[in-house]
Amino acid sequence: MPLIRSAGNGAGQVVDDPWTLVGDDEPLPENGPVIVTLARWQQDRESLIASGRPLGVRLASDQLAGTIAGDLPHLSLIALEFPSFRDGRAYSTARQLRDRYGFRGELRAVGNVLRDQLLFMHRCGFDAFEVPGADAAAAFARALGEFSVFYQPASDQRLPATRLRPLRSAAE
Amino acid sequence: MYRYDEFDHTFVRQRVEQFRDQVERRLSGALSEDEFRPLRLMNGLYLQLHAYMLRVAIPYGTLSSRQMRCLAHIARTYDKGYGHFTTRQNIQFNWPALKDVPDILLDLAEVEMHALQTSGNCIRNVTADQYAGAAADEIEDPRVWCEIIRQWSSLHPEFSFLPRKFKIAVTGAPNDRAAVAVHDIGLRIVRNEAGEVGFQVLVGGGQGRTPVIGAVIRPFLPKRYLLSYLEAILRVYNLLGRRDNIFKARIKILVQQVGAAVFADMVEDEWQQIKDGPVELPAGELERIQAYFAPPPFETLPDADSGFADAQAGDPAFTAWTRSNLAAHRQPGYAIVNLSLKPVGGIPGDATAAQMDAVADLADRYSFGEIRVSHEQNLILPHVRLQDLYPLWQALEGIGFATANIGLASDIIACPGLDYCSLANARSIPIAQEISRRFAALDRLHDIGELRIKISGCINACGHHHVGHIGILGVDKKGEEFYQLTLGGDATDTAALGDLIGPAVSVHKVVDAVETLVGVYLEHRQNGERFLDTYRRVGLQPFKETLYATH
Numbered sequence: 258m259p260l261i262r263s264a265g266n267g268a269g270q271v272v273d274d275p276w277t278l279v280g281d282d283e284p285l286p287e288n289g290p291v292i293v294t295l296a297r298w299q300q301d302r303e304s305l306i307a308s309g310r311p312l313g314v315r316l317a318s319d320q321l322a323g324t325i326a327g328d329l330p331h332l333s334l335i336a337l338e339f340p341s342f343r344d345g346r347a348y349s350t351a352r353q354l355r356d357r358y359g360f361r362g363e364l365r366a367v368g369n370v371l372r373d374q375l376l377f378m379h380r381c382g383f384d385a386f387e388v389p390g391a392d393a394a395a396a397f398a399r400a401l402g403e404f405s406v407f408y409q410p411a412s413d414q415r416l417p418a419t420r421l422r423p424l425r426s427a428a429e
Numbered sequence: 430m431y432r433y434d435e436f437d438h439t440f441v442r443q444r445v446e447q448f449r450d451q452v453e454r455r456l457s458g459a460l461s462e463d464e465f466r467p468l469r470l471m472n473g474l475y476l477q478l479h480a481y482m483l484r485v486a487i488p489y490g491t492l493s494s495r496q497m498r499c500l501a502h503i504a505r506t507y508d509k510g511y512g513h514f515t516t517r518q519n520i521q522f523n524w525p526a527l528k529d530v531p532d533i534l535l536d537l538a539e540v541e542m543h544a545l546q547t548s549g550n551c552i553r554n555v556t557a558d559q560y561a562g563a564a565a566d567e568i569e570d571p572r573v574w575c576e577i578i579r580q581w582s583s584l585h586p587e588f589s590f591l592p593r594k595f596k597i598a599v600t601g602a603p604n605d606r607a608a609v610a611v612h613d614i615g616l617r618i619v620r621n622e623a624g625e626v627g628f629q630v631l632v633g634g635g636q637g638r639t640p641v642i643g644a645v646i647r648p649f650l651p652k653r654y655l656l657s658y659l660e661a662i663l664r665v666y667n668l669l670g671r672r673d674n675i676f677k678a679r680i681k682i683l684v685q686q687v688g689a690a691v692f693a694d695m696v697e698d699e700w701q702q703i704k705d706g707p708v709e710l711p712a713g714e715l716e717r718i719q720a721y722f723a724p725p726p727f728e729t730l731p732d733a734d735s736g737f738a739d740a741q742a743g744d745p746a747f748t749a750w751t752r753s754n755l756a757a758h759r760q761p762g763y764a765i766v767n768l769s770l771k772p773v774g775g776i777p778g779d780a781t782a783a784q785m786d787a788v789a790d791l792a793d794r795y796s797f798g799e800i801r802v803s804h805e806q807n808l809i810l811p812h813v814r815l816q817d818l819y820p821l822w823q824a825l826e827g828i829g830f831a832t833a834n835i836g837l838a839s840d841i842i843a844c845p846g847l848d849y850c851s852l853a854n855a856r857s858i859p860i861a862q863e864i865s866r867r868f869a870a871l872d873r874l875h876d877i878g879e880l881r882i883k884i885s886g887c888i889n890a891c892g893h894h895h896v897g898h899i900g901i902l903g904v905d906k907k908g909e910e911f912y913q914l915t916l917g918g919d920a921t922d923t924a925a926l927g928d929l930i931g932p933a934v935s936v937h938k939v940v941d942a943v944e945t946l947v948g949v950y951l952e953h954r955q956n957g958e959r960f961l962d963t964y965r966r967v968g969l970q971p972f973k974e975t976l977y978a979t980h
């Protein structure tokens with residue numbers, strides 16, 4: 258599955274994924290960054306931290322941000338699952354991780370990640386996306402470019418219309 | 430009225446272009462119906478029994494004459510010459526061709542309208558008191574806040590894939606005409622002891638198969654915190670609302686499950702994190718939006734008008750109409766005028782293109798170009814001088830919108846039912862038509878007084894039967910249409926759910942049953958009380974006894 262990393266300015270790059278997702282019963286690879294489930298994280302937390310490698314946790318859509326809030330200093334990546342595109346919990350989890358708990362590492366969207374939802378995800382603080390298809394980078398750029406007006410602040414840098422209006426009137 | 434600025438125009442046009450691309454991909458076969466479905470639903474496009482149906486938002490029920498003419502144009506050009514006003518301050522077109530829908534949306538964008546968020550599991554078109562900005566009993570105009578909510582919720586990145594659809598209603602008056610207690614969030618503009626104006630916040634109201642009256646989770650929210658508080662409620666719901674069962678996914682189930690007090694605490698915890706943050710309106714934005722809702726240039730007029738009084742004295746039909754179809758205006762010398770879309774034997778809420786054009790002309794002539802749509806599926810000219818009432822009434826007679834029945838037995842809310850809707854168990858419209866024929870005689874209709882009859886073709890309750898004084902619900906009994914009757918429902922500030930009277934009655938008997946119930950009321954009525962008051966006083970028993978003795 259191609260991995261897109263947002264590169265700012267609405268562009269995205271297909272990048273090689275340095276991370277290994279490790280199943281609950283699988284041995285850890287020798288070295289390199291690993292993503293584990295919440296259950297494994299909770300069970301092997303001390304040894305994982307002691308290993309000194311970059312660490313990531315993958316949360317199912319019903320696992321709330323609060324469950325790992327205290328562990329964020331140890332984590333470089335959090336992957337949030339969309340089991341179906343209709344399950345929108347991860348949008349709120351992403352916002353809490355970014356805004357409430359101040360997570361600055363990679364926030365990755367995984368699962369049923371549809372192109373028509375990439376802009377929403379990006380606005381909620383995701384910066385990496387597992388998107389199917391050979392033209393994923395083009396689809397990403399297109400999805401992020403469909404709108405230039407936003408009506409609400411979110412976990413991104415885009416200024417909503419409510420903030421831009423006074424600037425515009427001041428300039429006039 | 431609110432007017433789009435360059436941001437709003439750009440946004441809506443971009444949305445149309447996005448959808449045009451999606452429709453083209455569907456027509457070329459690049460998208461399957463399955464893949465297209467969620468995309469079209471985000472633009473209010475449903476697939477019904479016979480054809481596509483396009484649902485267009487009329488935010489908080491406010492329309493300009495120019496917008497009404499555009500709706501007429503759409504009905505004429507792309508549909509079969511009519512449109513249907515719904516119980517959620519939307520209008521539905523039942524026969525558009527898929528290839529035309531992007532052009533329809535572009536026509537709408539020209540007059541600052543859209544079909545955004547009229548379907549899907551998102552924050553739906555926000556509704557309000559249809560008398561907003563005109564009502565004598567209003568504390569503040571709710572439309573200012575509805576517009577703020579409309580913008581904030583438009584393509585909200587976090588709340589576009591909620592567990593289920595989400596409806597917000599706002600009233601600015603103590604007499605609740607927006608049925609806020611049966612919405613996912615109901616907002617009542619209230620004044621606290623210190624004289625400040627804020628919101629009473631209700632959550633978890635709703636109809637459908639599990640009807641619930643909303644619980645107050647915050648008696649007074651200062652106005653400046655509205656958006657952060659809404660965001661907190663929505664975030665808690667988005668994270669914790671059930672997603673395993675579509676029938677248990679509305680916020681009311683979550684609120685019932687944890688209890689309103691615990692739910693309020695959860696919201697409080699989230700709110701403390703975000704209040705006074707970026708989501709609050711920046712300085713100046715409230716004032717900017719408020720300015721659009723400044724009162725129109727009313728004339729200074731006396732309270733009474735002699736011409737109006739003379740016309741009343743001389744024309745009993747006009748007098749009857751003034752009794753039922755007017756409401757008190759805040760400005761002396763003006764009245765709020767209800768146009769009934771419930772003619773005897775007609776389809777509740779339907780209007781032809783010619784009628785829409787005529788209403789637009791009358792609005793320009795008599796009501797500063799303003800029109801309202803009510804959740805009772807009627808239209809309103811909100812600002813009419815008393816001296817203009819007689820000629821206006823005559824003009825309305827000419828277009829069939831002058832039935833003197835607002836709030837009375839034939840002013841029925843009915844969902845589309847089996848005539849259009851694929852979920853229906855039974856027909857709604859023909860029942861409404863037959864009831865209105867039975868109660869056609871004006872003297873009798875007016876003698877019976879306020880009586881809210883509401884009809885749904887299935888348990889989804891789009892016809893609001895739970896909150897009808899008489900509620901009628903279509904059920905399927907071995908392939909035959911039957912109807913359950915409930916009594917005592919109320920959608921206003923004294924909100925209540927109706928009580929089931931007994932076994933369902935057959936399609937042949939349901940209209941007789943309604944007449945029987947009205948007869949029991951008339952027998953027990955004291956001192957001119959309403960049907961609802963009599964029912965509350967005497968209870969179900971006398972109604973039940975007579976109904977099942979006769980039928």
Ligand code: SF4
Nearest residue numbers: 844850853886887891
């Ligand atoms: S109440 Fe049922 S029949 Fe009526 S419109 Fe809603 S879903 Fe259709």
